[in-house]
Structures are given as C-alpha cells and as structure tokens.
Amino acid sequence: MILYIGNNLKSKLTNQTTLTLLSNLLRDEGYLVKISSSINNPFLRLISMLWAIITYRRKTDYVLIDTYSTKNFYYALVTSQLCRILKLKYIPILHGGNLPYRLDKSQKLSKLIFMNSYINVAVSKYLEHEFDKRGYKSVFIPNVLEIENYTFQKREISTPKLLYVRAFASIYNPEMAIKVLYEVKKEYPDALLCMVGPEKDNSFNSCKALAKKFGIENSIEFTGMLPKKEWHEKSKDYNIFINTTNIDNAPVSVIEAMALGLPIVSTNVGGLPFLIENNNTGILVNKNDIKAMANAISSLCKNQETVNYLTMNARKQVNEYDWSKVKTLWHNILQ
Structure with missing residues (x-):
C-alpha cells in the first residue's frame, strides 16, 4: 500500500492537484493508495497526516510526501520523522524553485528529511541537480501530463x-x-x-x-x-x-x-x-x-x-x- 501525504484541499477554483492526479494514475496501475489530508485548518491537517501514518503503518510499503520550501517544509519534516520512528520507507516528492534555498538555510533539518529518505524524487532536472550537488540522492520523475x-x-x-x-x-x-x-x-x-x-x-x-x-x-x-x-x-x-x-x-x-x-x-x-x-x-x-x-x-x-x-x-x-x-x-x- 502507498500512503500519499500532501495538500488535498478542494475548491471550485482549484485545478486538479498533482497529488490527486498521481494517486489516481497509480491506482489505475493496481496500487492501493490512501491520501491525507483534505482538512482546511493547517494544524488539524498536520494531525490528520500523522494519524494516517500511524493508522496505516502496518499496511504501508511507501509513504509519498509532497515537499515544498515554505510552510509545507515543516509538514514534510514532522511526517518524515514519524516515518523514521515507525521504520517506514518515505519518499519526498520535491517541488518548488526555492527548495535549494531551504536546503542551505535549514541544513540540519534538511538532512533529517532528505538523508534518511528511501529516495528523493525531483519533479524537475533542476531540483535533481541541486539536490545531487548537496549530496542528497535523488531521481528525476517529472510531473505527469496527460498528453x-x-x-x-x-x-x-x-x-x-x-x-x-x-x-x-x-x-x-x-x-x-x-x-x-x-x-x-x-x-x-x-x-x-x-x-x-x-x-x-x-x-x-x-x-x-x-x-x-x-x-x-x-x-x-x-x-x-x-x-x-x-x-x-x-x-x-x-x-x-x-x-x-x-x-x-x-x-x-x-x-x-x-x-x-x-x-x-x-x-x-x-x-x-x-x-x-x-x-x-x-x-x-x-x-x-x-x-x-x-x-x-x-x-x-x-x-x-x-x-x-x-x-x-x-x-x-x-x-x-x-x-x-x-x-x-x-x-x-x-x-
């Protein structure tokens, strides 16, 4: 089973998120995928993410974590460290052009997340390059386009x-x-x-x-x-x-x-x-x-x-x- 952690907020004006698209496509390939979270309140959303990790810990093979450079960085930090405690393989999915700046600004926290991951998935060759340059193992997998x-x-x-x-x-x-x-x-x-x-x-x-x-x-x-x-x-x-x-x-x-x-x-x-x-x-x-x-x-x-x-x-x-x-x-x- 795959547990996908990220922002799954829904709005009439919001286009389909990467989380929704990728999770649906993985399901079509035969994977069992659970998602968290769609709660609006930021604190309760984090609690929901942590609870999902605990709830599915015995069934989960991989935890995918959407990772950005601003507030979401701390969601990734907390959820990834819970995965470490529970000995779950987690995969940060790297988004956002400012992530290299975050790596340099928050070096100790970045190491906790990215040095202990199963692998880091970069959605751009730019982020793959920047992560590799800093010693973080990563692989390039682009965002999906239904061509x-x-x-x-x-x-x-x-x-x-x-x-x-x-x-x-x-x-x-x-x-x-x-x-x-x-x-x-x-x-x-x-x-x-x-x-x-x-x-x-x-x-x-x-x-x-x-x-x-x-x-x-x-x-x-x-x-x-x-x-x-x-x-x-x-x-x-x-x-x-x-x-x-x-x-x-x-x-x-x-x-x-x-x-x-x-x-x-x-x-x-x-x-x-x-x-x-x-x-x-x-x-x-x-x-x-x-x-x-x-x-x-x-x-x-x-x-x-x-x-x-x-x-x-x-x-x-x-x-x-x-x-x-x-x-x-x-x-x-x-x-």
Missing part, C-alpha cells in the same frame, strides 16, 4: 497576443508582463495581453495601476483564476506564452503551454534553463529584462520558421511527461 488532453495548435503570428498564466505574486513578477506589453506596443500597437491567475498579494493591484499609468488597460484582460480546461480553451486565441518569474522550478503552466503549441518566452531563472533549451524549445531572457523579452516577441512575429521549430521541439519534449512514459519510472521505485 491526450492537449491539442497541439500551430501558431501563425503577425500581431503579438500574449498569454500569462501564473498567480499574481511578487516572486512571479507579473508587473513585468505589463511593462513588456507596453514595450511591444511601440512596434505592434494592436498587441494584446491576457493574464490568468489568482491574487496572492498586492501584485494584482500593482498590475492594474501600471496598466492605467501606461494607458494600455484596454489591451489587457484579467480573468482571475480559471480552471485548466477554460484557460486551455482561451489559449487558442493567443500566440505567445510569456513567463516573467524571478524564482521558479518547472512551472506546470509552462509545460502545458509547450504541449498546446504556444512558443515560450521566459526569464532565465531557477529551473527554467533545465526545462527550456534556449533557441531550441523556447527563448530565455535575463530576469526583469523587459527590452530583451520584447525583442524576443518581436523576433517571433517576424520569423514563422522559428516559431514552428521551437513549438515542435517543445511538444516533442513534453511528450516524455505522458503517463505512458512516467509510469515506468515510478514502477522502478515502487516495485
């Missing part, structure tokens, strides 16, 4: 129609998207931007104010959080995907955009150069380099062959994230 649900659409670009799909949070630098549109409109006055994502901090208000300051609010659509199917449908009307983040790992929205046939222009931070090969599967620019991102967008508008080359290569890459390929990697560990 049959992603229709590849060839993009022919004359006027830039930019799509941003990320939370409005300062670490993702959404204000850069507004500044890039302003710069792009100097050459392409009809350029548009659609920003999809929930409000996490004051970045949303900053973006609205910036758009008003530049006088381009009529060229920007703010949709708020959209379910996956809805933003996939909306993406059909756009032709370039921009990622402006300051810190990142392997953002699922970028991987999905690659699957959908959108050419990617992204900042070159964290795990992005491990996900996107510059000028082969996308275009990378320096963090907060508005001019460079605008120039990259302009170059795509002028070169359809480049667009076709980048998008075909990107789709080929993310085909490897399909469950038909990824399940073998999980079987190698769990069997």
